[in-house]
Amino acid sequence: MRQWFAHGLRGRRSGIVLLLVLLALWEFSARLEWLPAMSWPRMSAVAATLGQLIASGELLSELGASLWRMALGYALGVLLGVIVGVLMGSFRAIYNLLEPITEILRPIPSPAYVPIAILFLGIDDEMKIFMIAFSAFFPVLLNTYSGVRAVDPVLLQTAKTFGVRGARLVRQVVLPAAAPYIFTGMRVSLAVALIVMVISEMVAASNGIGYFVLAAQRGFKVREMFAGVITLAAVGYGLNWLFLLIEQRVLAWHHGYSAQHRD
Amino acid sequence: MSAAAYIELSGVKKTWNAQGRLTTALAGIDLVIEKGAFVSIVGPSGCGKSTLLQIMAGLVPSSDGLVRLHGQPVREPPRDMIYVFQQYTRSLFPWKNVQRNVAYGLESRGGLSAADIAERTAQTIAKVKLQGFENHYPWQLSGGMQQRVAIARALACAPDVLLMDEPFSSVDALTRVGLQQLLLDLWQSLGLTVIFVTHDVDEAIYLSTRVVALSRPPAHVGLDLTIALDHPRDAILTREHVHYLDYRHRLLAQLFADEGIASGAVHS
Ligand SMILES: Nc1ncnc2c1ncn2[C@@H]1O[C@H](COP(=O)(O)OP(=O)(O)OP(=O)(O)O)[C@@H](O)[C@H]1O
Ligand SMILES: [Mg+2]
Numbered sequence: 001m002r003q004w005f006a007h008g009l010r011g012r013r014s015g016i017v018l019l020l021v022l023l024a025l026w027e028f029s030a031r032l033e034w035l036p037a038m039s040w041p042r043m044s045a046v047a048a049t050l051g052q053l054i055a056s057g058e059l060l061s062e063l064g065a066s067l068w069r070m071a072l073g074y075a076l077g078v079l080l081g082v083i084v085g086v087l088m089g090s091f092r093a094i095y096n097l098l099e100p101i102t103e104i105l106r107p108i109p110s111p112a113y114v115p116i117a118i119l120f121l122g123i124d125d126e127m128k129i130f131m132i133a134f135s136a137f138f139p140v141l142l143n144t145y146s147g148v149r150a151v152d153p154v155l156l157q158t159a160k161t162f163g164v165r166g167a168r169l170v171r172q173v174v175l176p177a178a179a180p181y182i183f184t185g186m187r188v189s190l191a192v193a194l195i196v197m198v199i200s201e202m203v204a205a206s207n208g209i210g211y212f213v214l215a216a217q218r219g220f221k222v223r224e225m226f227a228g229v230i231t232l233a234a235v236g237y238g239l240n241w242l243f244l245l246i247e248q249r250v251l252a253w254h255h256g257y258s259a260q261h262r263d
Numbered sequence: 264m265s266a267a268a269y270i271e272l273s274g275v276k277k278t279w280n281a282q283g284r285l286t287t288a289l290a291g292i293d294l295v296i297e298k299g300a301f302v303s304i305v306g307p308s309g310c311g312k313s314t315l316l317q318i319m320a321g322l323v324p325s326s327d328g329l330v331r332l333h334g335q336p337v338r339e340p341p342r343d344m345i346y347v348f349q350q351y352t353r354s355l356f357p358w359k360n361v362q363r364n365v366a367y368g369l370e371s372r373g374g375l376s377a378a379d380i381a382e383r384t385a386q387t388i389a390k391v392k393l394q395g396f397e398n399h400y401p402w403q404l405s406g407g408m409q410q411r412v413a414i415a416r417a418l419a420c421a422p423d424v425l426l427m428d429e430p431f432s433s434v435d436a437l438t439r440v441g442l443q444q445l446l447l448d449l450w451q452s453l454g455l456t457v458i459f460v461t462h463d464v465d466e467a468i469y470l471s472t473r474v475v476a477l478s479r480p481p482a483h484v485g486l487d488l489t490i491a492l493d494h495p496r497d498a499i500l501t502r503e504h505v506h507y508l509d510y511r512h513r514l515l516a517q518l519f520a521d522e523g524i525a526s527g528a529v530h531s
Contacts, residue, residue, distance in 0.1 A: 154353040157322050160339070161346040162371040162420070172371075176358045253358040253400055260402040 041223045050227040059212070059231060066208040067235070069125055070197045073132025077193065078186055081137045085144025085185075086170060089178075095145075102141065110135035110192065111199050123204035128197065135196040136189035140182065147181025148174055180254045183247050190243055194236055209235070269298040269456060270319065270424070274328035277314050288314045290481035291328065296458070296473075301450055303459045303467035305514065306477030306485075307522060312460045313349055313428050315477070319458065320346040320426050332424070342372075343423035347430050349460075351413040355401035361388065361412050362397040368420040387419040390445055392438070407434040414442065421453050428460045440498050443470060451494060464514045468507055469496060476517050486517040 023043055029035065030042040053059040088095045114131060121127035151174055159165075159173045175182075201210025213228035248255070277289040288311035296302055304312050317323040319330050321340040330337040332344065340346070345368065348354040355364050366384040369375055375383075388394060391411040401409050410433045417425060431439045447470060450457050461467050467474045471490050478485040488510055492501060501507055519526050 152353050154348055154350050155356065157317075157346075158348060158354045159371070160322060161320060161344070162368050163340065163342050164371045168371075173356070176356070179358075256400060257357045257402045 038220075039222055041226065046223050046226040046230070049223040050230060053224065053227055059209075059227070062207055062209050062212045063231065063235065066197055066201060066210065069128045069208070070132055070193055073129040073197070074136050074189065074193045076129070077133035077136025077189060078140050080133070081140025081185065081189070082144050082175075082182060084137075085141045085182075086148055086174060086178075088141070089145045089148025090170070090174070102138065106138045106142070110196050114200055114203050117200075118204055127204070128200040128208075131196050131200045132193045136193045139188035139192065140185040143181045143185025143188075144178060147178030150181065151177040180251055183251060187240075187243060187247070190239060191236075194232075194239065198232065268295045268331075269300075269333065270294075270296040270458075271331040271334075272319070272328065273331075275315070275318055275325045275330060276327040277311065277318060277323070278326045279314075287481040289318075289325075290483045292477075292482070292484060294475065294484065294487075296456065298456055299454050300473060301447075301457045301459065301471045302473045302475060303461055303471040304475050304477060305461060305464055305467050305518065306482065307479055307518065308462065310477045310480050311482040312462075312477060315482075316346065316426050316428050316458065316460055320344055322346060341424075345417045345420055345422040345425055347413055347417045347425070347427040349428035349432070351410045351430075351433070352401070352406065354413055355409055355416075357400065357402055360398050360400050361393060361404070364401065364412055365415045365419055368416045372420060383419050387415045390418070391415040391442070407438060410434055411438075411442070418445075418449060421449070421455070424456045424458070426458045429462070430459075431461075431466070439466075444498070446470070447494070447496065464511060464518070465502065468492075468510045468514070469498075469501055474510070474514060476514055478521050485521060486514060488513065 026043040030037065030040050030045075034040075050059075084098065088098055110131065113134065114127075117127045117131050117134075121130055155173055155177060156169070159169050164172060197208075198210035198213075201208035202214045205211040209228060209232060213225055213232070216222070216224035216228060272292050272294040275289055275292040276287070278285055278287045292315060294302075304315065306312050314323065318325045319337065321330075321337040321344070324338075332341055335341075337344075356367065359367065362384060365388055366380050369380045369383055385397075388397060391414055393408060393411055393415065396404065396408065401412060404412065410430065414427075414430050417427075431442055434442060443466070446457070449455060457470075459467070459470060464474075468490055472494075473490060474486075474488045475484055476486040476488075477483070490510060492504060492506055516526070
């Protein structure tokens with residue numbers, strides 16, 4: 001993915017050609033009715049519907065509702081993951097206390113929690129934000145913990161000899177040193193959070209892009225459904241792109257540092 | 264505690280435990296260091312020089328015995344002491360450029376305005392001859408340059424006590440002479456107390472008011488020499504002084520005998 005980024009459009013010419021070929025195949029297969037037209041509309045028709053949905057503002061308002069919940073849940077999950085990860089990495093007692101429970105909760109697929117979450121939090125925003133935060137939490141927690149454990153003790157002692165300890169030590173040394181790990185966790189969490197956002201909206205919601213896709217399918221509005229899925233693909237791609245952009249800036253030192261230490 | 268005692272080590276022992284394997288590095292070190300002294304510690308590789316310095320810095324607990332500074336037991340790094348790591352590469356913050364690394368020590372002390380910090384940082388960077396590299400990151404510098412960044416970061420703070428672990432090991436001979444001069448100037452003008460670990464006997468005598476030679480591990484003080492040569496020292500003439508040669512002879516004789524190296528040395 002990072003290579004894609006570095007090479008820009010030039011390096012992926014063949015990949016883009018394949019994409020265009022597949023889109024053309026979609027168009028022709030629909031025109032020639034290889035699949036029932038009821039469930040396989042033409043690409044051009046879907047594109048037109050997508051254009052209308054964007055122009056009417058309907059799609060953007062659904063998307064806005066979804067992204068707002070996702071941003072809130074993701075931020076909450078990442079924040080808590082970093083805090084608990086730093087605590088577990090810094091204090092043996094806290095690690096011993098929390099490690100067993102995280103090991104039990106972590107492998108359960110997040111969607112399995114949705115029914116429980118509905119029971120306690122209802123079907124409104126609270127439930128969805130909780131679910132997104134909950135699923136974003138674990139990858140960040142585990143990676144932060146590993147990152148904190150991997151901080152070079154010489155770096156910590158250097159700060160100590162300058163009289164830096166406690167919260168300042170965490171802020172000035174532990175967090176920057178563990179940042180490459182934390183970002184790895186955040187990247188995994190981003191993908192998971194998107195999935196959980198869609199699922200929670202499909203299970204119980206009255207708005208949001210996940211709800212939109214499911215409602216379109218139930219209402220036999222197949223073109224709308226496909227337009228929704230395409231929107232989700234674009235959102236996923238865009239979020240990942242934004243994430244990499246931020247990561248490249250924040251971790252510029254790390255990319256230079258590891259390039260230097262690779263040979 | 265005697266009147267002159269500033270740093271006092273009494274019966275300092277250290278046994279390391281590496282995955283159940285016990286290594287006694289220090290067998291029991293007693294030292295009394297007066298304020299303003301420049302003490303070098305020499306000894307064979309692995310004898311416990313770094314261990315001893317880290318215990319003095321409050322970075323590593325001793326297994327037995329006590330270090331006192333101003334009569335106060337040292338249990339964690341004291342504010343007045345700064346330790347310069349032998350592992351200089353790992354001791355620099357890779358996410359900070361040279362300027363920010365050097366300023367880090369000053370910033371962490373507090374009580375200085377941003378303008379003061381910037382000024383002192385620039386001055387110290389100039390002293391270690393790193394002007395023009397302020398915006399470089401440590402991993403973009405050579406080993407010797409990184410070592411100078413680490414030295415500058417400590418010197419900028421002008422602490423009462425400077426503990427330096429082989430700080431000039433990776434710089435070329437000429438730069439080394441320059442840095443030695445810089446350290447001696449600061450030591451004299453600021454009245455610092457310096458404890459300096461080196462395995463270079465010549466460097467130890469040239470810089471110090473006192474040289475302590477540790478024996479092979481488990482280490483004890485093998486030889487404790489007061490260097491009665493006038494300061495300021497001269498990069499060429501001091502090394503030709505008869506007393507200098509005598510100190511050198513005695514220290515080398517001690518270290519070689521300890522290593523079992525045969526030589527023409529006569530014990531004096
Ligand atoms: N963190 C540690 N854990 C376990 N053993 C250690 C540790 N640090 C040092 N030792 C051991 O203590 C002994 C002394 O090490 P130390 O680094 O103090 O030697 P030194 O005199 O500084 O050597 P050099 O001149 O090579 O730097 C060695 O046997 C070393 O293996
Ligand atoms: Mg050492």
